[in-house]
Amino acid sequence: MDQPRTDPDQELVKRTQSGAAAAFDELVIKYTPRLYGLVYNMTSNHEDTNDLLQDIFAKAYKAIRGFRGKSSFYTWIHSIAVNMTLNFLKKRGRRFQLSLDDVDASVQNDKEFLELTATSSPVREADLSELQRRLNEAMMKLSDEHRAVVTMFHIQGMPHAEISKILRVSEGTVRSRLFYANRQLQNYLDEFRKNPVS
Amino acid sequence: MDEFDDSEIARLLRLKRYEQPPPGYFENFLHEFHRRQRDDLLRQPLWRICLERAHSFITRLDVRPLASYPTAAAAVFVCAAIISLKIYQQPETARVAQQSPPTLSLPANAEGEWNLAAPVSMPMLRTQPVRSFRESAQTHRAAPPRYVLDSVPVSYEPTFRF
Known part of the structure; x- marks a missing residue:
């Protein structure tokens, strides 16, 4: 307890x-x-x-x-x-x-970024600003509520319980919103995978 | 299959942490916050500032438990007591004016000859003020002049003698 x-x-x-x-x-x-x-x-x-x-x-x-x-x-x-x-x-x-902030140059040393560029061809082929633009565009295609959950969970690293308290919804709702948002993002980023440099 | 899976999407999204505002933004944020607060305060009318202060004061006191029916009833009772005290403490002159007996004036021949041929004459009521404005003003300088319209109750009507 x-x-x-x-x-x-x-x-x-x-x-x-x-x-x-x-x-x-x-x-x-x-x-x-x-x-x-x-x-x-x-x-x-x-x-x-x-x-x-x-x-x-x-x-x-x-x-x-x-x-x-x-x-x-x-x-x-x-x-x-x-x-x-x-x-x-x-x-x-x-x-x-979109009015995006600059990506900090230290991302090039980030372990996860290095892994992504090593394993994922689209990330390897696209430059950083292109990757940023695609990611933000994909995020903005989500509904506001789904984007809120994705931001808190994936970007800010909050646990489900904390997100449910902030949004005043059940943890189940948080999980289902995350699942749905991930599917949506996969679809939106699929174009990026097929055509990394547009 | 070369497709972004859930973990790859999660890793891609985590890279968004590296999107940062211009250098010095967070250092200046507090100054900007103070400046905006001052501007807001100067723009607000005085009554709103007073209202907000009063609201915050009440919120700090936490008077919610007092907002009950017994409290409301007590407040009404106190208000009623104050109002009734005010009414009973009206100036003496007003009461005098209210209680002065009506003045009856009869025509000159009312007591004397009475014949049936003559049309019945009703007692005449004087509609002029009991005292002239000047007298009243001299007597009660502080109070505004009051007019008292004469009225005669039924019981005051003179009985006719046959």
């Missing part, structure tokens, strides 16, 4: 609730890179991500007095981020342009 764990952010949350704005700054610094990854991989647009992230933290700051600690701060702030991003994507619709 899982033992109830203490929230590592509890102290910072309490200090923020009692009016110490500097404590919230520490939470912002701590969670910005992680939430940036979440929102960016759901929107595939850097400018939208920046605006959304600012709004997410502003909303969290306003709402933190009402945070009673029923979930961890981590789950709470991720729920806010996912919900706000899903609402934003509904409003944005299909009219958008």
Whole structure:
């Protein structure tokens, strides 16, 4: 049986609730890179991500007095981020342009990347920017809800249980969304496999 | 078969972690956050700032347990008590004006000759104020002038003598 764990952010949350704005700054610094990854991989647009992230933290700051600690701060702030991003994507619709961040050059040394280039011919033949564009296009063809699950599980490495808490759905729903999204991605990337340099 | 399987897709997606914002982005994010908060605060009207402060104060107090029927009933009772106290503490002049007896004025011949040929004359009611405006103003300088319309209850009508 899982033992109830203490929230590592509890102290910072309490200090923020009692009016110490500097404590919230520490939470912002701590969670910005992680939430940036979440929102960016759901929107595939850097400018939208920046605006959304600012709004997410502003909303969290306003709402933190009402945070009673029923979930961890981590789950709470991720729920806010996912919900706000899903609402934003509904409003944005299909009219958008990819605005991708640069791929860090250190990817060339990544063990998994090296394995992929060694075993998969499409990855070996395509250059990095082409691979990035294809991946993002495939991601954007998924529904918003499926993309959220794929982002949290595959890119951010969250366990199913945590994703189910954030999305407030069952773990079974998370697994079935992942299964369906993987099939979809396989289909979309099949074109890339057949024609790696377009 | 040269097809992306689940593990390959997972590995490909993990490479997306290497997509990073421009250098210095995370360092500047907090400054940008503070700047936007200040701008938002300056744009907001004063009443909204007060409302938000009050809301956050109430949220901090956690007054939800107080929001019950007994509390509401007690609040209504207190309000009623305050209002009734206010009503009973009205200025004395108002009560005097309300309680002053109506003035009856009869025509000059009402007591004297009464004949059946003459049309029945009803007692005339004076519709002028009991006191002139100037008198009233002199007596109650603080209170605004009040007018009292004379009215005669049925029991005040003079009995006719035959």
